[in-house]
Each structure stands twice: as structure tokens, then as C-alpha cells.
Amino acid sequence: MFLPTTVEEVERLGWKELDVILVTGDAYVDHPSFGVALIGHYLLSKGYRVGVIAQPDWHSGEDITRLGRPRLFFGISGGNVDSMVANYTASMKKRKTDDYSPGGIGGKRPDRAVIVYSNLVRRFFPKVPIVLGGLEASLRRFAQYDWWSDTLRKSILLDAKADLLVYGMAEKAVLQIAQTLEKTKDITSCHGIPGTVFWTSQRPENGIELPSFEEISQDKSKYAKATALLQFWTDPYRNVLIYQKQDNRYVVQNPPQLPLEQEELDRLYLLDFERRTHPYYARMGTVPALEMIQFSITAVRGCYGMCSFCALTHHQTTHVLSRSIDSIIEEAKMLTKHPDFRGTISDVGGPTANMYNSKCQRRETQGQCKKFCLHPAVCENAKVTHEDYLELLEKVKSVEGVKHLFVSSGIRHDLILMDKDADRIIKKLVDFTPGQLKLAPEHAHPKVLKLMRKPPAELFLEFKRRFESLSKTLSKKRYVIGYFIVAHPGESMHENDYLKKFIQRNLGYHPQQIQIFTPSPGTLSTAMYYTGIDPITGEEVFVERSLKHRNKMKQNVNTNG
Template sequence: MRTFKEELKKFLPTTCEELELRNWDSLDIIFVTGDAYVDHPSFGVALLGRLLESRGYKVGIIAQPLNPEDIARLGKPNLFFGVTAGSLDSMVANYTASRKKRKSDDYTPGGLNNRRPDRAVIRYVNMIQQVFKDVPIVIGGIEASLRRFSHYDWWSDKVRKSILVDSKADILVYGMGERAILEIAKRLESGKNLEGIRGTMIWKSSLSDELFNGLTVHHLPSHEEVSYDKNAYNRMFREIIQLTDPHRDVALVQKQDTRYVIQYPPSPPLTQKEFDELYLFPYTRRVHPFYERLGKVRALEVVKFSITAVRGCFGGCSFCALTHHQTTHVISRSVDSILEEVKLLTKHPDFRGTIVDVGGPTANMWSTSCEVRNSHGQCPKNCLHPRVCRNLEHDGGAQFVDLLRKIKSVRGVKHVFVGSGIRHDLILDSPNADYVISALVDFTSGQLKLAPEHAHPHVLRLMRKPPVEKFLDFKRRFEEFAKRKGQRKYVIGYFIVGHPGEGEDENIYLKDFIVAYLNYIPQQVQIFTPTPGTASTTMYYTGIDPFTNEEVEVVKSERVRSLFKERIVNRSKRDEYRAEITD
């Protein structure tokens, strides 16, 4: 039986005692994160830490520090500190769509929201700078990625500067940072500067040709311009989306007061071999004992025995930040790698035979491809809106279904479920639709969750979502197949209220749709939260669709937005709300 010390050595170190267990005097890299340390590939710090470890670097983790003393506990790293707010933007994690402080945090031991500060990246960088004056600081993750240029911040209701300038970190890694973080470590190890690394941003007080090394330089509207001119803000957003592509060698520059932030082109997507490698590192799939003693981390329980099969999404939904974070390039793991990970899961002492999810941002995008995107980058068209592009090579998810069956055949696996997002319009666009839908019945645990998001055509067009009739068609087919198989399984819809374009009439339209076509009162209804980096947030701030320049109705009253939700979820009071909202 393994001792406690032997168990600790399975994790990346978090205390000086763990350094002593390895006979290490110091660490090369220390990650600081707003999440508890969970050694699972769904958590970015664990994944990047294991990747760096595999390349010979000594990596430690400080999770959810409360003060500079916490920052100091592992000493000064030889190379750099890596800072992230965690798996969520800290303001999204800390506040509801009504700007009320959340009581719970699924990424914190015990579930209490008492460990992650507001604007966590800035706070953590400031803590580090109080203790260590001369250590390079690298920021990354969702919060840093989506706030890397001037951005509308709903919580303060103003346009804020780049988080790189506000934090005064040395470099920002945007998107999925595997290649960039390895290059940063390599350069610092050899004493080189951090200029020109793809997938990163730096800031400078002046510009020179040496910073760009032959790249095309594009100047975005300045922070001052986008702060008072909403047309300039729209142009900035549009240019960032269109020019941030690994196939375009464009450096984006934005002036922020007397400084300049410089975004180098994105890193190319990982090869399948590189992607496969990330998920076969020796993860324990457990919370580190230092944090585990403080309570359970609910976020782990949801993904503990899940499989990431695909990364990226070309859906282009207006309210989703994934395109801004990862671009639209989709990469898929190999079947062999996925099956190898499944075999590892079956050997885990806590595994009871159920794979809770196989997928990614959109599960049935696994094995899809687009030769235009692969060779030339993202074209101006949306791949799925208003209809599925003919250049897209896909089978609706037939190969994905075959993958699920192969996983199910692995010894020790009793059940395999799909909990990731599914694009039903992609399935319906394929001649394999009935085959895929029928198979999904067998890989659904009770209810298949889909996201029509709304019902009104105008709102759906602004969301870049398919017509709601496609949702109804998919729902009907799925439930018919379930009935034929003697299984009581249903499709449940997610909806958003308060999105730009939804006024009183559109909200009533959604309510009437749900009453007419759904046999339940949906609980999966959220009020739109304007998060940094999305087209929907740009519409919310400017009142204009940044891609079409059409004016968009925006309801900003929190009371009205809350009433929009109440009208949908509280059937007994639905008839009362029209009078209240129009008062």
C-alpha cells in the first residue's frame, strides 16, 4: 500500500515539503491559478504543467492564493510565474447575470465562493510583484485571452484597457497555450527576449521594425478612440476577429495611452500527434491533497471520467467567446489515443464503469474538416449560419457514433454518454441523420441537452443560431427513436433571454413557443451576460451588429431582464409579466 508521501509525489508540488520529497532546491516554473489544483486535463494549469514536466522542467502550482505570503511559499522560480484566473473569467465566476455576488464556486474546495478575487489576474500579478521584483510574469487563460485588447467590461460599464497593460505582466499567452508556453520557457532558459512568439502579446513604449520580423502590421483603433466612438469599437472587434488567424501573418497593434500592445499571429493548431500526447500524461484525476482536505471540488466530479476528443469550434455563435479564444480551427484526437485514455480510466480506483462524456466544445465536430480553412484560414463566411457551408467536410457525426461504440466495447466500460454540446443542424444536414440520432439515444443519460437558445427568427439571426424548426425536427426524431427502443429519453433545450435583439415581443414569442411545443417548463434559462470578447457583448455595448452595421435593440434594465426570465420559468405568473414590463 502506498504511503501518503508516495501519493503526494504523483502530483506537481504545491508546498516546500513536496519539493523536499523530490530533493529539489527550486522550481523552474510556478503556476498561480484561481481554481483549486485539480490534476485533470480539463484544467489548463494541470495540462500545461504536465506538458512542461514532460520536457524536463520542474513545475509547481499555487492555487487560490489569498495573500503575498501564499505566493512566496514555493520560493522564486528560475524561469517565470504563470498566472491565470482559472477555468472562468473571475467576474463571471463571482457574479450572477443580475450582478449579485455568487454564493458558490464549483472550482473551490467546499463549493464556497470565498477564494477567487475579482479581476484575479491583476490581483495575482500584483501579489507576485510585491514579493518578487524581477521574475518574468506570463499571464494566460480565459480571463487574459478575452481581455487582451480594449474591451467593454459589463461589471464596471466601461471600456477597459488591455489586461496586459493593467496588470503590467511581461507577456500574455492567448488561446490554447501549449506551443507558446514551451517557447517562452525555452527562451528564458537560454536568456533570449520574448518578442515575436506566436500566440502571445507584449507591450512596448515605442515601436520598431525589429519587433515584427517581416510580419504585416495592422493598427487597430486606439483605446481612446474605442472608448468614446462606438463605431470605432465595432471596427476594432471586427478586425480582431478577421485578422487573428494562424494562416495570416498579421501582427495587431493597439495604442493604449503612451504604450502599445502587440498581438503576434496565433500559434498553428496542434498536430493530431501533439494533441494526443496531452491527454496521456500521468494525471491522477484527483484534487491535490493540500486542497482536498478543504472540501470537495464539484467541477472535478462533473468531468472526472470524461474524454476530450475534439478542440475548437467553427459554430460562430455570437454569444460564445470560443472563436476569440481558440479561433475556428478544429482538431481531433486519434481513435487509438482516445481508446488508450479509456483504458487508463478503467484502471482508476474510483472508476465504476461510466464515461460521463466524450466530446469537447461541440462533440459531433470530431473528424470534421474544411480544406479552405486548413489551407487559407477562416473565410468571411460563417460555417453553419445561415446554413451549413458546402465546403465543410462532415458526416453529421457518424464517425463520432462509431467512436462511441468502440469506447463502449473496451473491457470495464459499462456506459458511455455524450454530455458535450451537439450541433443538431450539423446532424440534420447529413444523409446520416437518422443513423446518428438513433445512436445518440443509446448514448444519452435520460435527457439530451441541446441549445436552441431562442425561438424568434430575429434573435436567432443575431445569435448566429439555426431556425428553431430544426430543433423541433431533431427533438421529434430523437424522441420517436427513443420510444421505438422502449426508452424514456427526451431532448431538453437551453434558452437565453435578454440577448441583444430581444424586446418585449420577442420574449413573448419565446414564451408562446415553449407553451405550444414543449411539454415542460424549462429550468435551463439564463439571462444574457455580456462577457468580454464576444459579438453579442459588442452588440450590447454599441447597439449595432458589428458584422452588418444594423441597429440592434438592447434591453439593459436588470429588472426587465429578470422579468424576461421569470416569464419563461414561472408558468403561474406568465400572464402578469407583460403589464409589469411595459409599465
């Protein structure tokens, strides 16, 4: 069912009021890949009445007040991506399009959406608790470098004047907030809930203290140190409180929630999602993001790839959680009954599909160690069970009504190549590839790849060679397409020319999948960009900050000669 977006819908459900109202910068798409839909249905399954206000007009109170006052709290999210990333290109130009808006039209969410929506709610509902969540809030929970203003900004919790922030995959935390407010009616009683961030005027008596806002503003090396500390200590199995002084207040992060149990994750993704855009928003046009994932299935959460530029480590964490095969098959059967389904499941995976059912005794008992699991080489403890994933794909493909099944999620080719049955696994992947298998080597120069924490380019070439060779033996035309990033910290024109020659020699075409690095909040790469320091090693890093030269790097890789 759709969560209500109007008073009329609330009344049709027989509800007199809403317990929680969720506000989002995306159109309301009732699909488990959209955070607000996932949280909303989870709360609904626990007995709470939840409404959604998507992409409200921030110039008036008409939209934000249309569902009235929630009994417990407003939950505010910028959407599936940071609003500044959604609104601006890597060349700092305003986007005209937005894949998460009806008709793909840009401009339907404000810059710094979480702050704008929070202020709007506070204006019309001054006494209702405000809880921030989603990617924008999660990655900006402490002081962070903001590329768009080229400044350090305080925690979004303070800038938004909100009461509480949930970070990461927040089902458990949001439910505990609702249950606590039900009993106490006092948002400060939620300050001890794992997976939340709050502010206080009192310095915590224990925990890890990050360099203060004043310190990181005066010394970039302190910002690099804060980034490294946050990455290492934010782990559910370390159970450490982290805090940072900002002016005369302290921003305090409780330890993360433990990951959901498999049974909880199974039940979550089998809830009653419509997998459509709500009619209120669909009348304005289709939402491009839905077209790609409408009939996809999430099989796994988390990723221990720990790429420097990726936000997943800070949001879904390195702890891999996999659903049961039975649950995924049940979801596939549900898809075949959907009125829009035409026989194709576009993806079964997650952040990294072939991490399905992978285990690490060290990570799952003591937390992520200081080493990177896959860099500079695959750790012997990063166990991968490709057999389980291949069995999953075969069983889903055999579900009556499923004509085609593809793997569109990220694949770590270095994990496949280390498997003793690599060729057999690759052959199976050929069967689930819709013409092109998209991989992300990201660069070719060893120095840049080291800073990105990506595997050597030679492994990409080896996988490409074997995949395309095995495709021919199966009489199938299947190819590997590479995604690349330019202007990442560590890349000068020398490394850029190296990448250009690598592509010319080994790919034989000019790839369209080249993007300019965007310093999005919270990542190691963004800390490198701001400080010129690798937070993990302390080494100095060259950074190209000129927009003109950053654009030139992309043009150079895309041209002949």
C-alpha cells in the same frame, strides 16, 4: 502525479528549485480539463520543474511565497472562467458558490484575479517575469468592455503590469517562452513568439492596427469595428500581427500558434494526470466541477459554430483538431484502472462533439473565411464525418471495464439533420444518452437567432421530434432538453413573449435551463450590448440594459399565462 504545491513536495521529488510556478484562481484539480494542470504537465513532460499555487490568499504574501522564487517565470491565470463571471450572477449579485472551489464555496478568488495575483507576485518577486494566460487573460488581451464596471478597460496586460500574455490554447507558446528564457534570461526576447501579446512604446512597422483606446472610448462604432477586425484577422493561417494604441503604448498581438499536430494532442492527453483534487485542497471539500468531468475524455478541440455569445472562437479558435481513436481508447483503458472509476465515462467529446474529424480545406489552408460556417445555413465545405464519431463511441464503449458511455458535450443538431443518414445517427445517439439529451437552441425568434448566429428554431423542433420518436421505437425513454438565453441583444419584450409562447406550444414544460445573457469580455454579443451595433453587419441592435427588465424577461418565460 500531482504537481507540487508545497516546499515539502518539491523536496520529495528531489528538486532543488522550480523553473515555473503557475498561479490559478481555481482549486488545483489535476485533470486535463483544468488549464493549469494541462500546461503544468506539458512543461513537466518537456523537462521543466513546475509547481502550482492555487487560490492564494491575496491579503498576504504567505501563499504566494511558499514555493519560493521560480528560475524562469510565474504563469498567472484567473482559472477556467473569467473571475468576474465566477464571482457575480447575471443579476450583478455576488455569488455564494463557486464550482471550481473546494466545497463549492464562493469568495476564494478575488475580483479581477489575474490583476490581483500579478500585483501580488510583483510585490514579493519584483524581478521575476510574469506571464499571463487562461481565459480571463485571453479574452481581455486588448481593450475591452467590462460589464461589471460599465466601462472600457485597457488590455489586462497593462492593468496587471505583466511582462507577457499568452492567448488561446497555449502549450506551444508557454514551452517556447520557457526555452527562450532558458537561453536569454530576458523576457523581451520572447516578443516574437507566436500566440503571445506584449506591449511596446514603438509603433509596429507592419500589421493590422485596431482603432485606439481613445478612439473606441469616443466612438462606439469604432469599438464594433475593432471587434470585427480582431475576430477576422486572428487566425494562425493568416499569420497577421495586430496592434492597438493605448495611451502612449502599443499592445501587440503576434499571430496565433498553429494548432497542435494530432500526435502532439494525443500525447498531451495521455500524460500522468491524477484526475483528483490535490490533497492540499481536497481537505477543504470536493470541487463540484470535477464531479461532472472526472471521467470524461476530450476528443476534439475547437469549434466553427461561431455563436456570437461564445468565447470559444476567441480562445480555442474555429480550427477543429481531433485526437486519434487509438489515443482515446488508450485513455479509456487508463480510466478503467483509476481507483475511483465505477464503470461510467461521462463524456467523449469537446466544445461540439459531433465536429470530431470534420474538415474544411479552405479553413485549414487559408484561414477562417468571412462567412459563418453554420449560419444562416450549414456551409457545403463544413464537412462532418459522423461515421468516425460513431465508430469512436462504439470502440470506447467496448473497452473492458467500461459499463456506460454517455455524450454530454454540445451537439450541433443542424449538422446531424443535414446528414443523409440522420435517423441512423440519431438512433445511435439514443444509446449514448443518459435519459436527457441537452441541446442549446438558445432562442426561438428569428431576429434574435440571427444575431446569436444560431440555427432556426424549427430545426431544433425537427430534431427533437425525430429523437424522441426514434427513442420510442427502441423502447427507451429519452428526451431532448433545451437551453435558452434571454436578454440577449436584439430581444425586447416582444421577442421575449415569442420565446415564451414557443416554449409553451412546443415543449409543454417550463425549462429550468434559462439564463440571462451576461456580457462577458471579448465576444461579438458583448460588443453588440455595449455599442448597440452588430459588428459584422453594422446594423443597429436593440439592447435591454436594465437589470430589472432583464430579470423580468427570465421571469416572464418561466411563468404561465
